[in-house]
Amino acid sequence: MxxxxxxxxxxxxxxxxxxxxxxxxxxxxxxxxxxxxxxxxxxxxxxxxxxxKRWGAPGKEEHKYSTALFKISPRKLKLLADQIGGQPIDHAILQMQFSAKRAAKRIKSTLALARDHAAAKGLDPRSLIVSEAWIGKGKYITRADLKGRARVGRKHHPFARMSIVLRPGKTWQQKELEKLEKARKRMRSIGDGGVVRTNKKIVNMFQRPGWAW
Incomplete structure (x- = not known):
């Protein structure tokens, strides 16, 4: 100044x-x-x-969001990441809503918040997909595990977090239509297999005199 x-x-x-x-x-x-x-x-x-910047750079239509570190095994959390990876955001939220995993409730709220933040940025929430989903490992806290006969073991408490990136992509309906169109093209490429269908009536050749040709 x-x-x-x-x-x-x-x-x-x-x-x-x-x-x-x-x-x-x-x-x-x-x-x-x-x-x-x-x-x-x-x-x-x-x-x-x-x-x-890898995520959120100017000109890129994407939004990155992640959970905080919470008590869960990274292997267990990776199962949920594999389940929602590549899915539309609404379909991923629906999967977490009916999942029996304990961490599914937290992941569902994370996906809903990420969708709202992306919509606030100007992205269309109907076309958003979970483009990337990966797991980050936190600290492993060690605690004493008291056993019988004055023995003590070690108990480990793992922590992990999930990060996701939302990008515009194809909706679930568009993917289904593309699958149907691809199946139609595959059937058309097979062709008739050398069989020619005509409307000519089948006549027994032995009913006419002379040669068949």
């Missing part, structure tokens, strides 16, 4: 006869010029950092 005030004062400084005191304040005040160059470098680095 001090540099900005000094620059404004230099531009506004005039002599009694009306001529400006500084012809070019940017060159006569090197500190101001250095400050502006530093601000430009910082802004360019910030833009480059935003473009290098």
């Amino acid at each position: 001090d540099y900005a005030k000094r620059r404004d004062a230099a531009y506004a400084a005039f002599s009694p006869d009306g001529t400006p005191l500084f012809e070019n304040p940017d060159e006569e005040l090197p500190a101001l010029k250095a400050q502006e160059e530093k601000a430009q470098r910082v802004s360019s680095k910030r833009e480059a950092r935003q473009m290098r």
Whole structure:
């Protein structure tokens, strides 16, 4: 702010006869010029950092969301990630709603929040799919496991989290229509198998005199 005030004062400084005191304040005040160059470098680095981001970079239609670390085995949580990976967001929420897994309730709320946040960004929630879903491993807390005859073992409490990326894609109905169209094309490519169907009536050749041809 001090540099900005000094620059404004230099531009506004005039002599009694009306001529400006500084012809070019940017060159006569090197500190101001250095400050502006530093601000430009910082802004360019910030833009480059935003473009290098894997998720949420400017121009990319996607939204990344993840759960917090909670007490569950990463292997158990990976089963849910494999179940919703590549599915439309509404279908994934429906799968978690009727899943018997204990962590399905938390994953369902995570998917619903991710869908709402993506809609707030301007994405169409009807065309969103769970493009990526992976598991992150947390700390393994060790606790004492008391046993009989004054013996003590170790009990491990694993922690994990799930991360998802929502991107626009094909809906469930579009995928089903594409499967049907692909099956139709496959049947058409088989052809008739050398069998030619005609409307000519079948006549017993022995009923006519002479040769059959």
